Amino acid sequence: MSNRSVRTVCSLAVCFALVAPLVASCARDDDAPAPPATELLAPPPSGQGFQLGTPTFAVAPGSEVQNCYFFEVPSDGELFVDRVTLAQEPGSHHFNVFRVNTVKNLGVGAKDGTIVEGGECWKSGNWSDWALVINSQQSEAGNNVIDWKLPEGVAHKFKAHELLMLQSHYVNATTQTTPGAGRALVNFWKADPAKVTAELGTVFTTNQNIKICPGDVDKTFTATCKFARSDLTIVGANGHFHSRGTKFTISTWDAVSGAASEPFYTSTQWDDPPFVRDAHIALGPNGGVSYSCAFTAPPTACANPDGGVPDGGKPGDECCYTFGPHVDQNEHCNAFIYYYPKQADINCF
Amino acid sequence: MLLGRPFARSLVSASVLAALVGCSSPEAVEGRVGATCKLAFVGSDAGSPELVPGVAVDGGFVELGEGGALPLATPPQGGHVSFVAARATNLDPCGVKLKATVRSPRTGFIAAEEERTVTLSVADGGWAEAELDDISNFANVPMCPDYPPNETLVDLPYDLEVRIVDRAGRTAHATRSIVPRCEQTEPYDRALCRCECSEGYALGRCADPLDGGWLEVVDGGSPDAAAD
Numbered sequence: 065m066s067n068r069s070v071r072t073v074c075s076l077a078v079c080f081a082l083v084a085p086l087v088a089s090c091a092r093d094d095d096a097p098a099p100p101a102t103e104l105l106a107p108p109p110s111g112q113g114f115q116l117g118t119p120t121f122a123v124a125p126g127s128e129v130q131n132c133y134f135f136e137v138p139s140d141g142e143l144f145v146d147r148v149t150l151a152q153e154p155g156s157h158h159f160n161v162f163r164v165n166t167v168k169n170l171g172v173g174a175k176d177g178t179i180v181e182g183g184e185c186w187k188s189g190n191w192s193d194w195a196l197v198i199n200s201q202q203s204e205a206g207n208n209v210i211d212w213k214l215p216e217g218v219a220h221k222f223k224a225h226e227l228l229m230l231q232s233h234y235v236n237a238t239t240q241t242t243p244g245a246g247r248a249l250v251n252f253w254k255a256d257p258a259k260v261t262a263e264l265g266t267v268f269t270t271n272q273n274i275k276i277c278p279g280d281v282d283k284t285f286t287a288t289c290k291f292a293r294s295d296l297t298i299v300g301a302n303g304h305f306h307s308r309g310t311k312f313t314i315s316t317w318d319a320v321s322g323a324a325s326e327p328f329y330t331s332t333q334w335d336d337p338p339f340v341r342d343a344h345i346a347l348g349p350n351g352g353v354s355y356s357c358a359f360t361a362p363p364t365a366c367a368n369p370d371g372g373v374p375d376g377g378k379p380g381d382e383c384c385y386t387f388g389p390h391v392d393q394n395e396h397c398n399a400f401i402y403y404y405p406k407q408a409d410i411n412c413f
Numbered sequence: 414m415l416l417g418r419p420f421a422r423s424l425v426s427a428s429v430l431a432a433l434v435g436c437s438s439p440e441a442v443e444g445r446v447g448a449t450c451k452l453a454f455v456g457s458d459a460g461s462p463e464l465v466p467g468v469a470v471d472g473g474f475v476e477l478g479e480g481g482a483l484p485l486a487t488p489p490q491g492g493h494v495s496f497v498a499a500r501a502t503n504l505d506p507c508g509v510k511l512k513a514t515v516r517s518p519r520t521g522f523i524a525a526e527e528e529r530t531v532t533l534s535v536a537d538g539g540w541a542e543a544e545l546d547d548i549s550n551f552a553n554v555p556m557c558p559d560y561p562p563n564e565t566l567v568d569l570p571y572d573l574e575v576r577i578v579d580r581a582g583r584t585a586h587a588t589r590s591i592v593p594r595c596e597q598t599e600p601y602d603r604a605l606c607r608c609e610c611s612e613g614y615a616l617g618r619c620a621d622p623l624d625g626g627w628l629e630v631v632d633g634g635s636p637d638a639a640a641d
Contacts, residue, residue: 166620192491193616271527272488275549279450284510286528287555293562319523322514350522350562375489378546386549387489409616413492413555 105151105249114138117249123234123242132185133230136176137222144219146255149211155242156203157233162194164227195409196268199400212341217261218404235391239307265406271397276308276359277384283359289412290319290352298345300402301329306395308359309334317354324354357397367393450507455541460503462585466575467498469545483591496551498543504579506533506541513552514574527554557610567610604628
């Protein structure tokens, strides 16, 4: 795989579910591995929504593959979506969907039907002001589909031809493996605009300066993100860290007292974190969330056994795990929150 | 120039750091959280824990005084954070919880807050302080962007509350009035900081902060306010 390349996946027209029979093949490379024998995810029936997705791609042993795929929302007008279905072949580390905003070094790929393979797709600063649509980390064989029907009257709202970025990260290395090929698909199901009473809002928040070194036990990082202008309801949440992560919690947080609630989200499984989708948590004006990541690294662990100093580290930190996307060498502490009614597009750093 | 990554790397020679923190024999590492931290108690067990909040300036710990500047720095993925260090005594320096809260004295609302586990290094005079060449040992307060109905964060006074708790629960805290500042030397970086840290932020507002007039803004206003 080239360090950075941009290719055209397929045109919008053939990716749209109105021509659903073509979808399974439109995004494939000639040199890609054969798709799995079973259908990963059928697209919505004609007129009920649309499917976006990656082609099938190889994930070589010892490698990580992270690609950014760009698609326009296939609608000439405003579109509401009240159900999202995501499916991934086993081995996925994450599957994100973002709304494209300020285009930085992903510019060459930021148009309908293109891919940025690796390279700039690893650099999170490139999408620092892109709003989250959804995140999935669920790809366990036999349990690799998330089907989320939003609460009654709640829907994502997309602008006509709004540009989205699908980011897929597969790992076939030490801490995660990919038994076959990689592939990620997402179905967006259209809602009746007349029945939509509230727009879904999302929050992406990440703690960027973390370091876990061999021998650290329950080293914990807690940060806050304030996003409530008025009363709102949190309906979903998931967290993301890597294999040193032992406990991820998310609580509601009050911006006057600084008090955090008992966690409404807890994950102790870094490679199969829960995705809470049935929450009903009230948050008042000037409220937000407090999220916390605890990490432990055995004394014998080493992030960079070849001796490289990690980003943000210093000589002597070769074995420490610092902020970054690579599963075996880096750590994350990211939270994804879903709520209504939407206040604004929110990213907290 | 306050703490930045290039600066951080230059503070202590590699040889000294290698001696302090070696990967080849992690069981012997001092200053780590948890079972491998072997630092001795600092100060007196009979004394009340004391805390001095500070920042790193040119490789040294500088106490944050009343009205002092709290720099806003850019981390890898975006936004702006403030690094708050601590010097403390009369406590166990291993695996302390360091928490920093920035609160508006005008509204009473917390603008940003962060807490993390850090290990302090033994300093002179019975005190311990953050390893100043490693910003992961500072509270990384996620200051900007903040979202409406927020106040501007840059160039206005805020209250900084810092608290430290050691593994036995010994607690110290300190409060200072501080002024968050965008002190970047590059015009683009300084304009981006001012744009993200001014009131009314929305994702995408700072795509081109120089053209947006953010560099010229003074005293916490917006470009429109400056024009007024």
